[in-house]
Amino acid sequence: MISYVLRRILYAIPILIGVNVLIFSLFFVVNSPDDMARTILGNKNVTQAAIENWKQENGYHLPLFLNTEAAGIAQLTNTIFFAKSVRLFIFDFGNSDRTGISIGDQIKLRMLPSLAIAVPAFILGLLVNITFSLIVAFYRATYLDYWALILCVITMSISALFYIIGGQYLFAICLRLVPISGYESGVGMFKFILLPVIIGVVSGIGVGVRFYRIIFLEVIGNDYIRTARAKGLSEVRVLFKHVLKNAMIPILTGVVMTIPFLFYGSLLMEAFFAIPGLGGYTLEAINAQDFSVVRAMVYLGAVLNVAGLVLTDISYTLVDPRVRLG
Amino acid sequence: MLSIVIQNSIVFLLLAAVFSLCAWFVRQPYWPTAKRSLMRNKLACLSFAVLCLYASAGVFDSIVWRDSLTDARGNPVFNAHGEPLYQATPLSLLDRMCTPIRTASEKTYSAPLAAVQLTLESIQLDNGTIVRTAPPLNYPRRHLLGTDKVGQDVLYNTLKGIRTALIIGVFTSLIAIPFALLFGIVSGYFGGLIDDIIQYIYTTLMSIPGILLMVAFMLLFGRGLTQLCVIMGITTWTGLCRLIRAESIKLRELEYISAAEALGVPRLVICGRHILPNVMHIVIISAVLNFSGLVLSEAILSYIGIGVGPETGSWGNMINNARLELARAPLVWWNLAGAFVGMVGLVLPANLFGDALRDALDPRMKG
Secondary structure, X not given: OHHHHHHHXXXXXXXXXXXXXXXXXXXXXXXXXXXXXXXXXXXXXXXXXXXXXXXXXXXXXXXXXXXXXXXXOHHHHOOHHHHHHHHHHHOOOOEOOOOOOEHHHHHHHHHHHHHHHHHHHHXXXXXXXXXXXXXXXXXXXXXXXXXXXXXXXXXXXXXXXHHXXXXXXXXXXXXXXXXXXXXXXXXXXXHXXXXXXXXXXXXXXXXXXXXXXXXXXXXXXXXXXXXXXXXXXXXXXXXXXXXXXXXHHHHHHHHHHHHHHHHHHHHHXXXXXXXXXXXXXXXXXXXXXXXXXXXXXXXXXXXXXXXXXXXXXXXXXXXOHHHHHO | OHHHHHHHHHHHHHHHHHHHHHHXXXXXXXXXXXXXXXXXXXXXXXXXXXXXXXXXXXXXXXXXXXXXXXXXXXXXXXXXXXOEOEOOOOEEHHHHHOHHHHOOXXXXXXXXXXXXXXXXXXXXXXXXXXXXXXXXXXXXXXXXXXXXXXXOEHHHHHHXXXXXXXXXXXXXXXXXXXXXXXXHHHHHHXXXXXXXXXXXXXXXXXXXXXXXXXHHHHHHHOOOHHHHHHHHHHHHHHHHHHHHHHHHHHHHXXXXXXXXXXXXXXXXXXXXXXXXXXXXXXXXXXXXXXXXXXXXXXXXXXXXXXXXXXXXXXXXXXXXXXXXXXXXXXXXXXXXXXXXXXXXXHHHHHHHHHHHHHHHHOHHXXX
């Protein structure tokens, strides 16, 4: 078990190196430090001296990969690649080019509000989707099934933007049940995260129910389910005990598929509800054209994603012992 | 002038490509069964009709030409060299069809089919008294969906969003499909080191959350339709590539491939002649199913300010401009309603048709 976990973690390292090189080439080779300086200083009336000065201040004056002027190991370490990209491996994100504030500190500060929305929305969404899809699977091949599926297609055809705008209008402006936007740490947080979490769950129902329904129908077609029915178990017991348990592996795969979409959600939700999380931080950086912050967020997003994949693979082995051999 | 010629030729080339693809598709042995299954599905037929309407609106909006400048009497104007002069901005066929609502601009907001403006103004009457009232519109009862902040017809704006959405959906797929096909088939059929390298490339790309990669790309290359299509292509080919690779691995083990190998057919020819046609149904299914996701993503990206430029008519931009309108009094809902109807009208049929197509072409995947 431990060797499997170790192997799985080691397998993630080349991926992260690849991500790092990709980000580096996107931000420094495709878009040279000179271009970056010009964007940050304002495109008009920038002298070459000002560009050099800015690069010197922010550490972009070094060569990209190989510093021929330095000696020994410094040939490799005294470069932009080492200073800006290799440091990412130890989560040293450096300072923002715009404000000079440490990105790492900002991330620590903004992690909690982001998690406060993403985690409840994720867990609640999973529970709701699985419950609904079990119900739909229970009434398979009936009118309820048919119309539930049509309803799912309709809900997934509506842009998330409309769920947010509509929800805000209905619950915050018309009914005044919750504040429109904002955030507060501690217990007061509840009333601020309620609406984003509900909207996150509702907007994901269509895709989720359709996905899990297919999984459940596949499991229901198996012989052992017929056996369970034949020995006189009630349909509810069959569904919750036998079907649900055996559907765990595909469900886990489904969970992995939703992880990347959490970033979409957080970006939108935090923008609409003025929540000071990581998504909001990324949006601010986009509007301010703060390359260093966007670079850090892309890398962090990839790390979280890869970590999610590794965790899922490990949880496969917990759910199904047969996987452990592989 | 040249850009207009190029744009029109691209449109016709694209149409020709789509028609030849359809013609190829209809000649496939599985088509008659698939057609029967599709025709039985009333919802799918209806969806297809709606999609055709949207497609024709998009094509009409892509065929553009410039009118010649005219003087007050309607005669064309020539420059010193005797060459005719043209208007600065070209108009599309759709623009010309919409002339009654395109040119009917008001001063600011007006409700759907209203005769008076939404906001009050101080107006001096003939007898000299000043009253606060809603002034009558220049074109009363003409705006089916009202007008926006700068007095433009909302229905016209909604129609202009169709082309952007279709371009995003179609061009992105056209960028992604060749890559996915090439890498997927090569990776699945050849295996070994090539397979490892290709798998590594797409796993790396997939591990960066798509939205963040798009954000970085748009930040570096600026807003625009082309950039958006390219980056969405980069983020979507990986998923398709994985599907095609899995299918190619399955096909590789089948007897007819072994037979072709035994007869000495070159391996690249096997890829093109025997594997490619047998993975095409996956390409078609996932292109149609991805289409709606791409349209929805475009709206989200334009909304957060990294999608198409503000001068391009798109539903995301419409929503972005209307984001504070629900909070104002009196309520302005028709901008959002226009974008909503435009988007649902395209995405819902695309989803329904995509599902029906999947059931028809690949009954194993039937839900």
